[in-house]
Amino acid sequence: MRRIKRDEIVVAPNTTLLTEGYASNNLYTALAGFGLRHKTVSTNRRQVVGFTFPGDLIGLQGGHMGRMGHSFLTTTQMTLCVFNRADLVGLYAEQPERGFDLTWLAASEENFLGEMLASIGQRSAMQAMAWLMLRTILRCRALGLTLPLGQDGASMPFPYRQQDIADSLGLSLVHTNKTLAKLRARDLAAWTEGQLRVPDLVALGEAAGTDIATASPMPRPLV
Amino acid sequence: MRRIKRDEIVVAPNTTLLTEGYASNNLYTALAGFGLRHKTVSTNRRQVVGFTFPGDLIGLQGGHMGRMGHSFLTTTQMTLCVFNRADLVGLYAEQPERGFDLTWLAASEENFLGEMLASIGQRSAMQAMAWLMLRTILRCRALGLTLPLGQDGASMPFPYRQQDIADSLGLSLVHTNKTLAKLRARDLAAWTEGQLRVPDLVALGEAAGTDIATASPMPRPLV
DNA sequence: CGTGTCCTTGAAGCGCATCAATGTTGGTGG
């Protein structure tokens, strides 16, 4: 991938990098910082379709299908590696394994969205919230972004706003807040000051109606 | 693709071809018939993550990520073209454009699931249902599966059960039935005897809170 | 003619949205 790397940039918090409906010449890999991808449904309604962590590829869609299906917004300051869309075609020819990996990533994203769908569609607010936190912290543990917490727990930076989670789960801000308070009261997950602390991953999994093995992400190729 | 084609099979209605959590050696292209992909959340709760029409690729995930993220179930009898998972790797090397197309397909699926997510998360039952019917009929029109109906309408076979739609939109069967009745009463969409009839696509789009251009699928590569 | 599958309709109740108000924190300019 280094061959087609074009640049490395630092972006301010709360910046829209990619806009839904527009073509993008670039795609990025997140090196540091946090962001999110979202779709706009109507004025004052959006759906967050994913949280972006270091190591994630951003804008693959735009590179393959004329225009972006979602926008990308930074939450914190981010450091990004920049690639050029036009270079992708050549990459497939020269390094088929990389092309295979890209399909893998897209399929993996698809799988994640399917799980989100199942979560929003079939679970209660409480379960869905628990599932999201569990899924997030397990994924970030695989990335080395978490710190151990007690026997079976973990903590990690999670610098989003409650509104972001609400828009991700299709809940109102108010109900999101109350559900978070419940999770905190039951010692399942405490999310304060941008830090997510889960004292017992197994217990959180039970509240989510799933087990850790099911919620664990698969090992992924690096791009 | 013909090079790696292994077989052509006919499958009975209501048959599970791929099972969530298991690896699959095969992937398929639907030549005729209808089916659906679904995830099992718990006993007696599932999430339908997509309806499968002729021309669709089935099981790409299983070919790339060790095991399937969802099950595949036929609704009608289906005719399928069978490919072997192991042949995929070679395909990427020999025909990079095909590999590119596969990523395109996966990214396209991801995009669709994002839209489903937005629909379930942000829209009312009525809007979500209208959106699903519109999206479905527009996609099938591009495949040549629809017949024109009046000035701005279209009709197509849609041989699913109400429970399938309910599980797709995260609604109860009862409410799905009542919402369908409303759509029928308002002359927006009539779905009876396995046929979906939409007299005015634009009007349906208005009920869905979107316009036809936004809901239209992008042209796709054939595999 | 009984049995299973799917569709339909009514009634009751709950989970969540919406409305409204207050608290907290950090930034900004007088």
Place this chain on the structure above:
DNA sequence: CCACCAACATTGATGCGCTTCAAGGACACG
């Protein structure tokens, strides 16, 4: 250095859209 404001978090009250429970109808099949 404090008054002010904007952004985000929190909490209570009210009501609706949906789920769940229940029952019955239509049709196909052995």
